[in-house]
Amino acid sequence: MKDASAATAPDLVFTPTRAAGLDRLETFLPYAGRAYAETRNHDLPGHENVSRLSPWISHRAVTEAEVAAKVLSKYSASTAEKLLSEVVWRTYFKGWLERRPGIWTDYRQGLKAARDRLATSGGLRRAWEDACGGNTGIAPFDHWAGELVETGYLHNHARMWFASIWMHTLRLPWELGADFFLRHLLDGDAASNTLSWRWVAGLHTKGRPYPARASNIAKFTGDRFDARTLGHQLTPSGEVEALDGPPHPDPKTVPQDVALPTGRIGLLLHEDDLRPDYLRTRGLDPAGTAVLIAPAARSPLTVAPQVAAFTRKLAEDALGGLPDPGPVTDRGEDIARWAAGFDHVVTPYAPTGWLRTALDALPVETLRPVRDWDLAAWPHATAGFFKVKKVIPDILDTIPSDLGHI
Secondary structure, eight states: OOOGGGOSOTTOOOOSSHHHHHHHHHHHGGGTTHHHHHHTTOOOGGGTTSOOOHHHHTTTSSOHHHHHHHHHTTSOTTTTHHHHHHHHHHHHHHHHHHTOTHHHHHHHHHHHHHHHHHHHOHHHHHHHHHHHHTOSSOHHHHHHHHHHHHHSOOOHHHHHHHHHIIIIISOOOHHHHHHHHHHHOTTOOHHHHHHHHHHHHTTTTTTOOOOOOHHHHHHHTTTOSOHHHHTTTSOTTSOOOOOOOOOOOOOOOOOOOOOOOOSSEEEEEETTBOOOHHHHHTTOOOSEEEEEOOGGGGOSSOOOHHHHHHHHHHHHHHTTTSSSEEEEESOHHHHHHHHTTOSEEEOOOOOSSHHHHHHHTSSSOOBOOOOHHHHHHGGGTTSSTHHHHTTHHHHHTTSOTTGGGO
């Protein structure tokens, strides 16, 4: 067995600037075709085989359209199919949750119930603390817990294994695991996180949970973890049972786009969308700009300091070069004072999640145009990913030809 302690490279650092995200995209571009398709499921030291763009994409400091456009400038759509699908998968999850916002509400209520159990069950609390602290005795799980806390990042395959062990081996409430991720992931996203945990549980695709198998973990981590001993710690048969849950609610209608107003306009960016490229394309010429952030609202528990710092610094960076920059704040009263100087406030559409809740609570009326990228995908986010995958060419057609100059 190889040394599992070498799971992260010294340069696994995410600098909270758009320029750093674009640099990362350029660095990864030579590997975005067949190399990515062949190795993307491998959780390897340093994660050089995957893009590691998610901390910027989740805040749309670098957008999905920019990633797709750059990739398509080098590869054909067929050669880059795997990467393009992964980029669009994030959009699919956002659309799926946006059309079923009750799933987010149910998660938050389930989290409250699970936290109440922590207060009354000493055994559950100890097991939860051991899991969060990487003290379960399950070597890969404990390693991933430490990597997440240290770096704010995990490989996607490791997230699936971790969630499976959390639910199906340790028998911990899935909501507590999803909350642990949100408190530590730099790329924490309400839709991707909630629905991925539900997918592993067998709640998103009903009755089809994802099992963490010892042989699979060993294979895709380069044998850093010994399958012979690990197999005894997981479910011995390698099979797991799906969690019970109610049927999916019927999808709501897709949000409507809105036209830009006239007059003196204030542009309110937010931590879910820090790139006003599509609004500029539509002719927006703001007189001033501010940013709403709400990293502490991810969880009723303490959010990791590096998550809060990354969010704030990335938001501050987004104001660079924009007219009359105003506050970067999580306080509604700050936004209200700033907004008083404008006839209208325009903000990028915020999908279901904690930031949307904060935006809805502002004492300010906002107009929320929807990106063409989302408008092309979300009508098809009614069931599994396949319906959205079929329209990927239509989604890619929304990329502006002058994207690089916006």
